[in-house]
Amino acid sequence: MLDRFKVPEADQVIVPEHEVRDATQAIFEAVGLEADDARVATDVLIANDLRGVETHGVSNQLRLYLASYKAGDLVARPKIAVERETMTTAVLDGGGGLGLHVAPYAMQLAIAKAREAGMGAVNVHNVGHMGGAGYHAMLALPHDMIGVAMSTSGRATVLPTWGAEPRLGTNPIAWAVPAATMPAFVFDIGTSQVAVNKMRLAARVGAKIAPGWIAKPDGTPIMDEVDMPAEYHLLPFGGTRELGSHKGYGLGAVVHILGATLSGIGPGFMNASPGFHLMAYRIDAFTDLAKFKSDMDALLRGLIETRPAPGEARVVYAGLLEAEEEAHRRAVGIPYHSEVIEWFRSAEREYGLHFAFT
Amino acid sequence: MLDRFKVPEADQVIVPEHEVRDATQAIFEAVGLEADDARVATDVLIANDLRGVETHGVSNQLRLYLASYKAGDLVARPKIAVERETMTTAVLDGGGGLGLHVAPYAMQLAIAKAREAGMGAVNVHNVGHMGGAGYHAMLALPHDMIGVAMSTSGRATVLPTWGAEPRLGTNPIAWAVPAATMPAFVFDIGTSQVAVNKMRLAARVGAKIAPGWIAKPDGTPIMDEVDMPAEYHLLPFGGTRELGSHKGYGLGAVVHILGATLSGIGPGFMNASPGFHLMAYRIDAFTDLAKFKSDMDALLRGLIETRPAPGEARVVYAGLLEAEEEAHRRAVGIPYHSEVIEWFRSAEREYGLHFAFT
Numbered sequence: 109m110l111d112r113f114k115v116p117e118a119d120q121v122i123v124p125e126h127e128v129r130d131a132t133q134a135i136f137e138a139v140g141l142e143a144d145d146a147r148v149a150t151d152v153l154i155a156n157d158l159r160g161v162e163t164h165g166v167s168n169q170l171r172l173y174l175a176s177y178k179a180g181d182l183v184a185r186p187k188i189a190v191e192r193e194t195m196t197t198a199v200l201d202g203g204g205g206l207g208l209h210v211a212p213y214a215m216q217l218a219i220a221k222a223r224e225a226g227m228g229a230v231n232v233h234n235v236g237h238m239g240g241a242g243y244h245a246m247l248a249l250p251h252d253m254i255g256v257a258m259s260t261s262g263r264a265t266v267l268p269t270w271g272a273e274p275r276l277g278t279n280p281i282a283w284a285v286p287a288a289t290m291p292a293f294v295f296d297i298g299t300s301q302v303a304v305n306k307m308r309l310a311a312r313v314g315a316k317i318a319p320g321w322i323a324k325p326d327g328t329p330i331m332d333e334v335d336m337p338a339e340y341h342l343l344p345f346g347g348t349r350e351l352g353s354h355k356g357y358g359l360g361a362v363v364h365i366l367g368a369t370l371s372g373i374g375p376g377f378m379n380a381s382p383g384f385h386l387m388a389y390r391i392d393a394f395t396d397l398a399k400f401k402s403d404m405d406a407l408l409r410g411l412i413e414t415r416p417a418p419g420e421a422r423v424v425y426a427g428l429l430e431a432e433e434e435a436h437r438r439a440v441g442i443p444y445h446s447e448v449i450e451w452f453r454s455a456e457r458e459y460g461l462h463f464a465f466t
Numbered sequence: 467m468l469d470r471f472k473v474p475e476a477d478q479v480i481v482p483e484h485e486v487r488d489a490t491q492a493i494f495e496a497v498g499l500e501a502d503d504a505r506v507a508t509d510v511l512i513a514n515d516l517r518g519v520e521t522h523g524v525s526n527q528l529r530l531y532l533a534s535y536k537a538g539d540l541v542a543r544p545k546i547a548v549e550r551e552t553m554t555t556a557v558l559d560g561g562g563g564l565g566l567h568v569a570p571y572a573m574q575l576a577i578a579k580a581r582e583a584g585m586g587a588v589n590v591h592n593v594g595h596m597g598g599a600g601y602h603a604m605l606a607l608p609h610d611m612i613g614v615a616m617s618t619s620g621r622a623t624v625l626p627t628w629g630a631e632p633r634l635g636t637n638p639i640a641w642a643v644p645a646a647t648m649p650a651f652v653f654d655i656g657t658s659q660v661a662v663n664k665m666r667l668a669a670r671v672g673a674k675i676a677p678g679w680i681a682k683p684d685g686t687p688i689m690d691e692v693d694m695p696a697e698y699h700l701l702p703f704g705g706t707r708e709l710g711s712h713k714g715y716g717l718g719a720v721v722h723i724l725g726a727t728l729s730g731i732g733p734g735f736m737n738a739s740p741g742f743h744l745m746a747y748r749i750d751a752f753t754d755l756a757k758f759k760s761d762m763d764a765l766l767r768g769l770i771e772t773r774p775a776p777g778e779a780r781v782v783y784a785g786l787l788e789a790e791e792e793a794h795r796r797a798v799g800i801p802y803h804s805e806v807i808e809w810f811r812s813a814e815r816e817y818g819l820h821f822a823f824t
Contacts, residue, residue, distance in 0.1 A: 196554060196584035197751040226554035227585045231752055254724070268769055270778035275769055283720045293723065295716035301709075318708050327775025345710045350676050351659075352703045355714075358653035358784040362641045364765070365651065366612070372753035375764030393555040394589055395730035406733030407722070411626055411633055417685025420628040426716040 115162075115313060115445045122441040123449075123465045129154045131452060131463040132166055138459040139177045140184030141209070149208035152239040157442045160433035161296075163305035164240035167312075167448045173206060173236070174455070182206050182236045188213060191372070196225045199371055202235025207259070207382060211238040215247045215257065215386045222253055226393035232384040233371040237262070241282035242296030242430075248284060248388045249292050252397055255284040256387040260367040264377060266300045266342045269349050269357045272327030274341050275377060278303055279363035284427075286391075287404035294427030299360035300342040301353075311336055312445060320347030473520075473671060473803045480799040481807075481823045487512045489810060489821040490524055496817040497535045498542030499567070507566035510597040515800045518791035519654075521663035522598035525670075525806045531564060531595070532813070540564050540594045546571060549730070554583045557729055560593025565617070565740060569596040573605045573615065573744045580611055584751035590742040591729040595620070599640035600654030600788075606642060606746045607650050610755055613642040614745040618725040622735055624658045624700045627707050627715045630685030632699050633735060636661055637721035642785075644749075645762035652785030657718035658700040659711075669694055670803060678705030 129150055136146035157165030176182040186205025190198055198217055202210040214230040221228025238244060241257040248255025261277020268275050280303075282296035302321045310317065319331045322340040329348050330340070344356030368383030391400050414423040437443075453466045487508055494504035515523030534540040544563025548556055556575055560568040572588040579586025596602060599615040606613025619635020626633050638661075640654035660679045668675065677689045680698040687706050688698070703714030726741030749758050772781040795801075811824045 192752060194584040194751045197747075199752050225583060226552040227587060229585060229747070229752075254728075267775070268772055268781050268783070270774055271772040271781040272775045273772045275772055283723075285723050293719065295720055297713050297716065320709055323775070327773075327778075329775075345704065345713050347709060351678055351705060351709060352714075354784070355655050355703055356710075358655065359717075361651065361769070361783060362653055365641075365643050365762070369758060369761050369765060370612075370747075370749065370752045372757065372761075375761040376768040377765065389555075389587070389728075391728065393552045394550060394557050394587075394728045399730065400727060403727050403730075403733040404723070407727060407735065410734040411719070414626055414629040414631045414633055415685075416628055417625070417630045417681070417687075420685075423626050423629040425626070425719060426712070 115443055119313075119445050119447075120443040121446050121449045121465075122443050124441045125154060125158060125438055127464040128157070128166060128442060128444075131456075131461070131465070132170060134461050134463075135170065135174070135455055135459060138461060139174060141206075142185060145185075145205075145209040148212050149206055149239075152208045152212075152243045155243050156240050158434045158437045159242075159430035160437070161240060161242065161430065163303055163309055167444060168305045168308055169237070169239060171451060173208075176236065186210065196221050196227055197229050197231075199231045199233070202232045202381075204234055204236070206236040207232075207238035207384065208236075210235045211244045211257070211259075211384055211386065212247060214384060215244050215255070215388070218386045218388045219248060219251050219253060222388035222390045223251070226390050227388070229385065229387040231367070231371040232386070233368070233373045234381050235384065237382060238384060240296065241280040242284065242294050244386060245282040245284035245296070246292065246294055249286045251388070252286060252391055252401075254286075254389040254391060255282075256385075257282045258363045258367050258385045260364050260379060260383045261304070262382055263379060265304055266344055266360060267323055267327055269344060269353045270327075276344075276357075276360040276364055277379065277382075278342065279360045279367070281359065281363050285404060286401060287408055288398075288401035290405045290408040291431030292427055293404065293408060293425060294430065296426070297345075299345060299356050299363060301345045301347050301356065302342065304342070307336065307342075312447065320351060473801055477671075477803050477805075478801040479804050479807045479823075480801050482799045483512060483516060483796060485822040486515070486524060486800060486802075489814075489819070489823070490528060492819050492821075493528065493532070493813055493817060496819065497532060499564075500543060503543075503563075503567040506570050507564055507597075510566045510570075510601045513601050514598050516792045516795045517600075517788035518795070519598060519600065519788065521661055521667055525802060526663045526666055527595070527597060529809060531566075534594065544568065554579050554585055555587050555589075557589045557591070560590045560739075562592055562594070564594040565590075565596035565742065566594075568593045569602045569615070569617075569742055569744065570605060572742060573602050573613070573746070576744045576746045577606060577609050577611060580746035580748045581609070584748050585746070587743065587745040589725070589729040590744070591726070591731045592739050593742065595740060596742060598654065599638040600642065600652050602744060603640040603642035603654070604650065604652055607644045609746070610644060610749055610759075612644075612747040612749060613640075614743075614747075615640045616721045616725050616743045618722050618737060618741045619662070620740055621737060623662055624702055624718060625681055625685055627702060627711045628685075634702075634715075634718040634722055635737065635740075636700065637718040637725070639717065639721050643762060644759060645766055646756075646759035648763045648766040649789030650785055651762065651766060651783060652788065654784070655703075657703060657714050657721060659703045659705050659714065660700065662700070665694065665700075670805065678709060
C-alpha cells in the first residue's frame with residue numbers, strides 16, 4: 109500500500125493479533141453468527157490486517173457489516189442453496205449471508221471439485237461482501253492449487269473509459285500461486301484506479317488524491333494532486349485512455365461478467381448483491397508439482413533480485429510485502445487508528461462484551 | 467487503437483480481404499505448412515487486420531515468421547505431443563510449430579474438454595507466437611462458451627515495477643464472451659503499457675511516445691512525450707507505481723505463471739519459447755444459456771448508452787470498435803502501409819507466386 113494511506117504514527121494504537129481477533133469474533137457471535145462462521149469471517153478481516161491490507165480489515169469493514177445486519181440487509185445464519193452443479197462447476201444462492209464466510213465455503217467446494225476433476229469454479233450470488241479477493245484465492249495454496257477469486261461490488265462507482273456515469277463496481281480480482289520456500293505469489297487488485305475503501309482511509313488519514321485517480325462528477329479525469337473533493341467518480345485503473353484506462357475498464361467488465369452475469373443475477377448492471385467467481389486449478393493436472401514449486405521459487409527470487417531503478421530501494425513481487433508485514437505484525441501487533449479503538453469501545457458497550465485492549 | 471498508430475492516409479493502399487488472405491495463405495504454403503494449418507494461420511492474421519488490430523496482422527508479423535522458418539527456429543509441420551492430460555486439462559509440446567495454428571488446435575481441445583466437463587484448460591510450450599490472444603479466446607464463442615487465452619512472450623522486454631532489468635514479456639491475455647445480438651465482448655490486452663508491435667508500428671508511422679509508456683535504459687520512467695529513443699525498456703501497464711504499474715506487473719506475472727511455469731518450461735524466467743494457457747468455460751454449466759446471452763446484451767447495450775464525459779463522442783466496450791471495423795473492412799478492404807505492399811511484392815518474387823493486389 110502506498111505510504112499516503114498509512115495510519116500516522118501519532119494516531120496509532122498497537123494491538124496484539126489475538127486480542128483483536130477475539131474481540132471481532134465475539135462481535136460476530138453477538139450479532140448471531142454461528143461460531144464456525146464467526147471464526148472464518150474474523151479470520152478474513154484479521155488476515156487482511158496482518159498482511160497490511162487494512163482497507164479490508166476491521167477498521168473500515170466491521171462497522172459496515174454490523175449496520176447491514178441491523179438493517180436486515182445481511183442474514184446472520186444464511187441457508188446456502190446449490191442452484192446448478194456439474195462435476196467442475198456450481199452456482200450457489202448465498203442466502204443473503206456475509207461473503208466473509210460464504211466465499212470460503214464456496215471456495216472449498218471449488219477446491220473439492222478441482223481435486224476430483226483438475227479444475228473447479230463456483231459462483232455465488234445473493235451474498236454480502238467477501239472482504240477482499242486475495243484471502244479467498246489463497247485458500248487454494250495449502251492444497252497445492254492455484255486459486256482465483258473475483259467479486260463484483262454492490263454498487264456502481266467506477267466510470268467506463270470516456271463515460272460520465274458509473275457503471276461497474278471496483279470489482280476486485282486475485283490470483284494466488286504457491287511456491288516451495290518463497291512466500292506465495294498473491295496478486296490482489298481492484299479494477300478501479302483506487303479502491304472505495306482507500307478513499308475512506310484517505311479521508312481518515314487526510315491523504316491527498318493523486319492525478320488520474322478520480323474524475324469530476326461530469327466524468328472529466330482530475331489530473332492534478334488534490335484534496336478529496338466532496339463529489340467525484342472513480343476511474344478505472346489506468347485513469348485515462350492514453351494511460352490505459354481501457355485495460356482497467358475491460359478487466360472490471362470481465363469481473364462483472366464472470367462474477368455477476370454468469371451467476372445469473374440478471375440483465376445489465378443489476379448489482380444489488382455482489383457476485384463471486386471462485387476457481388481452483390490443481391497444479392499436478394498440468395505438470396510435476398515439486399518441479400512447479402521449485403520453478404516458482406526461482407521465478408520469485410529472480411524478480412526480487414532484479415536491479416532496482418535509480419531512487420528505488422528494491423524490486424518486490426505481488427504478495428511479498430504482505431508476507432513480510434504479516435511476519436512483523438504477528439510478532440509486534442497490528443497498528444490501528446485510535447478512532448478504530450474508540451469504535452471497539454462503543455461496540456463493547458453495545459453488546460455487553462469485554463475486550464482485552466480497550 | 468489510438469489514432470497515433472493509424473497508417474497515415476497518404477501512405478495507405480486498400481486491399482480487398484480475400485486478396486491479402488489468398489496471398490498470405492500461399493506464402494505459408496510456400497514455406498511448407500500443410501494447407502489446413504496455412505489456412506488457420508492466415509485466418510489469425512487476416513482476422514486481426516479486419517478487426518483493426520494491425521499490430522498483429524500481416525504488416526508486422528508475416529515477415530518475422532518467415533525469417534524464423536528460414537532460420538530453423540520454427541517447424542513448418544510440427545509433431546504436437548500430449549505430455550499430461552486429465553479430463554479437464556492437458557499440456558502439449560507444440561513441436562516447435564507456429565502458435566498461429568498450434569494455439570487453435572489447443573483451444574479446440576480445451577473446448578472439447580469443456581463440452582464434456584464444464585471447463586477445460588490446455589497449455590502449450592515449445593511453440594511459436596500465437597499472433598494475439600483475442601483470436602484464440604474468440605474460438606469459444608460459436609460453442610456458447612467463454613474463452614480465455616494468454617501467452618508469454620519469447621523474450622523479456624518489460625520492467626517489473628521499480629526495476630531496471632526487463633524480466634517479463636508483454637504477456638497478452640484475453641477473455642471473449644458471447645452475447646445474443648450485440649457484438650461479443652472481447653477484451654484483449656498486453657500487460658505492458660504499450661506492445662512491442664505498437665512500438666514497431668509507431669516507428670513506421672512516426673508516432674510520438676506518450677508519458678509513462680517506456681523507461682530509460684536505467685529503469686527511470688520517461689514522463690514526457692518524446693520521439694522514440696534508440697534504447698529503452700517497456701513499462702508494465704500503469705507506467706509508474708503511483709499510477710498503478712504494480713497492476714500491470716502483477717498481471718504480467720500471472721500470465722508468466724499460468725502460461726509458462728504451469729507448462730513446465732523450467733525455473734525462473736526461462737522463456738525461449740512462449741507458453742500458452744487456453745481455457746474454455748461452458749456457460750450452461752453455470753446458468754441458463756439464453757438468459758445469459760440476453761443479460762449480456764443488456765449489459766453491453768447499457769455500457770454504450772452511458773452518457774459520455776465532456777469532449778468524448780461515445781462510450782464503447784471491449785470488442786465493439788473491432789467488430790465495427792471488421793464490418794467496414796470486409797466491405798471496403800483493409801488499409802495497408804505502402805511499405806507492406808512492397809514487402810508482398812518481394813515475397814511474390816522470392817516464392818514465385820502471383821498476388822492479385824501487387
